[in-house]
Amino acid sequence: MQTTSILDLFQCFCRRRLSGPLFDKELRIASRRRRGYALRFAYVLLLMAFIALVWIPTVQLRTGAAMSRAHMEAAAKTITLGIVWFQFVGVQLVAAIMLSTTVSEEMYGRTLCVLMTTPLTDTDILVSKFVGVLRRCGPIWLLLFAYVVAFAWAKCFHPMAVVHAGVMIVSALLFLSATGFYFGSRCRRTTDAVTPNLALAGGLWCVLSIVAEAASFGMGAHRETGVSLIFALVPFGQAFAMVATTLDSYVTTVQCFGDARDAAGMATFMLLAMAGYLLVSIVFAWRAVRAFRRRVF
Amino acid sequence: MIETKKLTKNFGNLVAVSNLDLYIGAGDIFGFIGPNGAGKTTTMRILVTLLEPTSGEAFIDGLKVSKKGKEVRRRVGYMPDFMGVYDDLKVFEYLEFFAAAFGIEYKKRQAIVDGVLELTDLVSKRSAPVDSLSRGMQQRLGLARVLIHDPKVLILDEPASGLDPRARIEMRELLRELKRMGKTIMISSHILSELEEICDRIGIIERGQFVFSGTMEEIRPRLGIQSKVRVKVLGDPARAVEMLSALPQVQKVEPVDDYLSVTFCEGQETDGIVARTLVNGGLDLVYLHPEQLKLDDAFLQLTKGIVH
Numbered sequence: 365m366q367t368t369s370i371l372d373l374f375q376c377f378c379r380r381r382l383s384g385p386l387f388d389k390e391l392r393i394a395s396r397r398r399r400g401y402a403l404r405f406a407y408v409l410l411l412m413a414f415i416a417l418v419w420i421p422t423v424q425l426r427t428g429a430a431m432s433r434a435h436m437e438a439a440a441k442t443i444t445l446g447i448v449w450f451q452f453v454g455v456q457l458v459a460a461i462m463l464s465t466t467v468s469e470e471m472y473g474r475t476l477c478v479l480m481t482t483p484l485t486d487t488d489i490l491v492s493k494f495v496g497v498l499r500r501c502g503p504i505w506l507l508l509f510a511y512v513v514a515f516a517w518a519k520c521f522h523p524m525a526v527v528h529a530g531v532m533i534v535s536a537l538l539f540l541s542a543t544g545f546y547f548g549s550r551c552r553r554t555t556d557a558v559t560p561n562l563a564l565a566g567g568l569w570c571v572l573s574i575v576a577e578a579a580s581f582g583m584g585a586h587r588e589t590g591v592s593l594i595f596a597l598v599p600f601g602q603a604f605a606m607v608a609t610t611l612d613s614y615v616t617t618v619q620c621f622g623d624a625r626d627a628a629g630m631a632t633f634m635l636l637a638m639a640g641y642l643l644v645s646i647v648f649a650w651r652a653v654r655a656f657r658r659r660v661f
Numbered sequence: 662m663i664e665t666k667k668l669t670k671n672f673g674n675l676v677a678v679s680n681l682d683l684y685i686g687a688g689d690i691f692g693f694i695g696p697n698g699a700g701k702t703t704t705m706r707i708l709v710t711l712l713e714p715t716s717g718e719a720f721i722d723g724l725k726v727s728k729k730g731k732e733v734r735r736r737v738g739y740m741p742d743f744m745g746v747y748d749d750l751k752v753f754e755y756l757e758f759f760a761a762a763f764g765i766e767y768k769k770r771q772a773i774v775d776g777v778l779e780l781t782d783l784v785s786k787r788s789a790p791v792d793s794l795s796r797g798m799q800q801r802l803g804l805a806r807v808l809i810h811d812p813k814v815l816i817l818d819e820p821a822s823g824l825d826p827r828a829r830i831e832m833r834e835l836l837r838e839l840k841r842m843g844k845t846i847m848i849s850s851h852i853l854s855e856l857e858e859i860c861d862r863i864g865i866i867e868r869g870q871f872v873f874s875g876t877m878e879e880i881r882p883r884l885g886i887q888s889k890v891r892v893k894v895l896g897d898p899a900r901a902v903e904m905l906s907a908l909p910q911v912q913k914v915e916p917v918d919d920y921l922s923v924t925f926c927e928g929q930e931t932d933g934i935v936a937r938t939l940v941n942g943g944l945d946l947v948y949l950h951p952e953q954l955k956l957d958d959a960f961l962q963l964t965k966g967i968v969h
Contacts, residue, residue, distance in 0.1 A: 385761030393749040474745030478806070481709050481739045482762040483731050657711070 386479075386489060390466070390496030400500075403458075407504075411450060418442050444515065445607045448529075451508040452603050455501060456536050460565060461558050462497045463544030467656075468557040486656045490649075494541055505533055524627035528606035531634040535641040536599045540565055542648035549652045569598045596633035597640075605630050662687040662814055662845040663708065668717035670703050670869075677703040679869035680717065685847060685862070687813075690840050692856035693849040694960055695866035701849045702742060704866075705816050708847070709739040721814055735763065738807030742818040742849075746799060748792035752783060755791050755802065756809055763810035777805040781835065797828030804835060815839065817848045833859055865960060890935055893920040893948035904942045910934055920948060 394400055422439035467490070470476035479489060512529040515521040544561050551557040576593035594601035609627040663685040670678040678700040685691040693701050706712040707719055710730040719726040721733045747755060756774045765773060778784050781801040786794060794802060800820060807815055820836075821829045836859055839846060850856050856863060857877065864874040873880055894901045898916060905914045905923055912926045923935055939946050 385758055388761070389747070389750070389758045392754065393747060396749040473747075474741070474743055475747060477711055477741055478739075478744060479762070480711060481734055481737070482759065483734050483764060484762055485731070 384484075384488065384492050386484065386492035387496050387499070390493060391499060394496075394500055407454060411447070414446055414450060415443055418446065444520075447511060448508070448607060449600070449603055451504065451511070452532065452536075452599070455504045455508065455533075456540060456565075456599070457562075458504070459497060459501050459537060460540040460544055460561050462500065463494070463541050464548045464557040464561040465554040466493045466497060467545060467548035468551050468554045471552045472554065480657065486653050490545055490653060490656065494545070497541075498537075509533070522609065522627040524609075524631050525606060527631045528602070528609075528627070528634060531631065531638050532599055532602050532606065535602075535634070535638040538645040539641045539648075542645035542652065545652035546648045546655075549655045569600065573598055573601070592633075595630065597637050602630075602634055602637070605634075662689075662722055663691075663847060664720040665704070665708075666718045666720075668704065668707065668719055669715045670700075670707060670712065671715045676869050678707070678714075681866075681870065683864065683871070683874070685845060687845050688840070688843050689861045690836070690846045690848065690859055692860035692863040693847060693866065694856065694863060695849075699866045700869040701866055702818055703869075705739070705818050705847065705849065709737055709816055710734055711739075735810065736812055737814045737816060738810070738812040740803045740807050740815075740817045740820055742822060744799070744803045746791045746802070748790070750791050751788050752778070752791060752794070752802060753787050756805060759806050760809050765810065773809060773811075777808045780808065780838070781805040782831070797824050797831070800824060800828070800832065801835070804832075808839075813845060815844050815846045815848075817846065819850050820848065821850055888925045889952035890923045890925075891917075891920050891948065891950045891952055892923055892935060892939070892946070894939060895945040895947055900942070901939060901944055904938055904944075905935065908934065908938060922952070 418439055422435050467476070470479060480486070484492075509526075509529055512521060512525050516523050516525050540561070543564055544557075547561045547564075548557045551560075573594045576597075577591075579593075591601075595605040596602070606627075609630050663683065665681050665683040668678055668681040668683070669676070681700070681704060683704075693704070695701050703712065707714050708721060708726060710726055710733055713727060722736050724733050724736070726733050747758075750758065753774055756777065757770050760770045760773055761767075775784075775787075778787055781804055783798065783801055783805060786798060791799070791802065800823075804817075804820065807817070817836075821832050824832060836846065836848070840859070848856065848860070860877075862874070862876055863880070865872050892901065892905075898921060901921060902914045902916070905911050905921070910925055912924045914921055914923050916922075936946055936949055
């Protein structure tokens with residue numbers, strides 16, 4: 365019926381369709397859902413609870429000034445690491461759920477067939493929904509990014525941490541968006557769409573870690589080859605490598621593919637991994653667009 | 662305005678629509694009738710670009726549906742048999758969203774939304790949440806949505822399903838108004854008697870193929886059904902039976918309850934002959950009414966109720 369190519373996806377972005385009617389509708393509906401506010405409140409509450417749990421025991425320690433300072437530095441490092449991880453995991457989870465459900469909700473509510481009788485193309489619909497979710501998750505990403513930038517500016521992080529954070533967010537976001545749309549366009553029920561998406565991401569990243577480790581042992585390679593792959597490919601490994609190589613006054617390196625890599629070295633691996641994620645994401649997105657109209661009923 | 666040529670749609674081994682040839686002229690109301698699973702909804706979905714035909718062609722306003730999907734969608738308003746609505750939107754927001762989706766300029770949107778709300782009698786519900794509307798109102802909102810881009814063609818899949826009698830009458834009036842506006846309407850329904858009153862032509866489909874397509878007048882000879890009238894006279898009905906039975910145009914006269922049912926011979930001119938004969942014979946005629954072939958009867962006779 366409609367030949368949708370990868371080129372259409374790019375044209376869609378180029379034609380200033382990002383703030384179309386569907387985008388407005390998505391934001392308007394989201395702003396009226398009480399559960400959205402409850403989730404945001406819960407999110408902030410959890411973050412505060414985490415900081416309190418780490419910080420309160422530190423300040424309650426009755427030790428000397430030097431010891432106290434050392435404890436506080438350690439606590440600050442834990443909090444920094446925790447915030448980066450917490451934000452990163454939270455955002456990916458929210459994005460994965462939102463992107464999986466945004467299409468299946470339309471299918472389940474029988475609104476998609478009506479939407480598809482408008483002149484909006486399948487690609488328009490998917491891109492608008494993607495941008496809508498991006499806009500809704502945007503503040504959390506910006507918060508995470510601003511946090512990293514602020515610490516880099518204060519020379520607590522290596523400036524390369526900004527690149528690391530950007531690469532991690534974009535890689536995981538692209539991958540989860542594409543797989544979310546893929547499953548969302550195939551499943552009528554929202555839970556049916558979310559479960560395989562989370563299972564795929566979690567499974568892939570766990571399996572990737574195990575395979576990397578097993579391959580290292582099996583091939584007799586240095587054990588750190590497996591860890592290196594995890595650092596380069598798995599988002600949570602990337603987050604660990606980011607914190608390890610950009611904190612501690614920039615002196616720390618991680619062993620990656622036989623060499624001690626610093627922040628810049630890890631950024632190269634992360635960028636290569638991002639290119640891989642981008643390719644896989646394009647395949648999933650293309651499959652999602654192809655399946656979109658076929659699965660409307 | 663709407664045309665299909667050898668339209669076929671298969672779902673695996675299941676043939677939903679088979680070599681369907683259909684033509685609906687501009688400004689016509691076409692009633693699409695058939696048992697469940699006959700292929701009505703599939704045909705409509707192909708026409709509105711939601712499904713791709715397995716073979717054959719479909720055209721809307723001269724545009725090939727499978728090639729010019731976007732242009733076709735601009736010309737067609739489609740109302741599905743079960744339509745979901747966005748619960749978190751208000752009525753005017755819902756319509757404005759679709760107006761924007763059809764590319765209507767921002768400045769013109771409000772006037773157009775107000776216009777369709779007035780046409781569908783939903784002005785009082787303008788700011789009401791969509792999910793607070795009754796079923797009948799939601800159907801009217803669906804019709805308002807369909808009209809928002811002023812399409813030439815309306816394809817309505819059972820628009821009166823689930824409505825109470827009052828809402829059905831209102832829907833029928835609305836469809837008549839749309840016909841007056843010059844819209845070409847293709848409508849399917851199980852409430853066959855309603856289609857009989859508003860449709861110019863009907864198509865009865867079974868197992869993906871038309872078993873009849875034409876006007877109500879054309880369906881009568883197809884079924885071999887002769888014209889009948891109901892007559893009631895003052896005085897002796899036996900005399901009326903005697904007088905009418907003597908007419909060469911009349912095949913038989915039989916008393917049914919308190920009136921007489923007069924069946925004419927096939928192809929005979931029957932206008933006025935019964936009344937003339939009875940009055941000239943000195944009988945007072947109090948009731949004379951042609952027995953209409955009901956669409957439900959035609960539907961039952963034409964379809965065997967076989968659903969694949």
